[in-house]
Amino acid sequence: MKVIQASAPARCGILGNPSDIYGGWVLSCSVPVRATCRLTLGVCAHLPEDTRLLDAALKRFPLAGEWKVEWSTDIPRSSGLSGSTALLAATLACILAARGEESALEDTVAMGELVRDVERHEADIMCGYQDAQMIVHGGLQHMSFAGKHPAEPGPHPTLTPMQTDLPFLLITTGVERLSGSVHGPIAQRWMDGEPDVVGAIETITELGRQAGDWAAKGDWQAMAEGMTENHRLVAQMGGSGEPIDHLISLCLKHGARAGKLAGAGLGGTVIALTDDPVGLEAKLREEGYQKFLRPEIVEGLRLDR
16 A cells, blocks of 8 residues: 655735736735645545546546545635645646656646646636646746737746745635636637727736736835736626625725735635734624635645655
8 A cells, every 4th residue: 555645735816817817927925725635556446525626637647556535625615725726736746656757746837837737628627827836836926927828828937936025814705616707708708809808917917027026125005006906907807796895895994905806706815915914814803704814935736655
């Protein structure tokens, strides 16, 4: 009997999302909660209750013999923090190791592209490009996705790791949704050339490009203004929703400089820029919110034998 285990963190988009789907720029950070896959070889098969992600991984990389898969996660379900991508990445890492192909994990950018490709084409989930790269790399990354397109992966992205303060608080609304239900319609409108959508993505791309300089300089006022505009444009395209807009208004009421979606939209998680994360969390707990996280520079996809 042989046991292989891998885990991967959640991620949050600080500025620029969802322009990665359209060849843009994103500043994104890991979140210190992880999804874990445990693969045991040489025992009778045991499958998770929902096998969609496992089926996708096995379709690309079949696994012979007897085995069982066990999943666990600390990432809030369908919360816009890329929990499904993290689980898929951990599962792929275990399967590759079991096949004797764990060297594929060494090229982290290529591994990120692989995770996204399996999620998009084998699991049939409309997803961005930043998610898988962040899951694999972890940390705080300023990323360029030049040449990418909703229907064509294009060239590999360029990632620049950063170190800076992280004056943010993540608040989960409790509203679950699937990323494809948000990304799909907007991507189709962009490909159809709808002027408002094309213009919004161009502006969000530029905000994402500038985000690296603002973070490096600690210019949190510029970052706050960028986050506010980023969210306004996402809402204009139909990617926000009442639970998110209400939560952002409460963040601002209780002293946050800005708030925006941390992920896909129509529910999920808000990232707030605040000088007092502890105080903001206390105020929002009084408003009835219960799930809070802080972005943190943590390790990406990790394989443990």
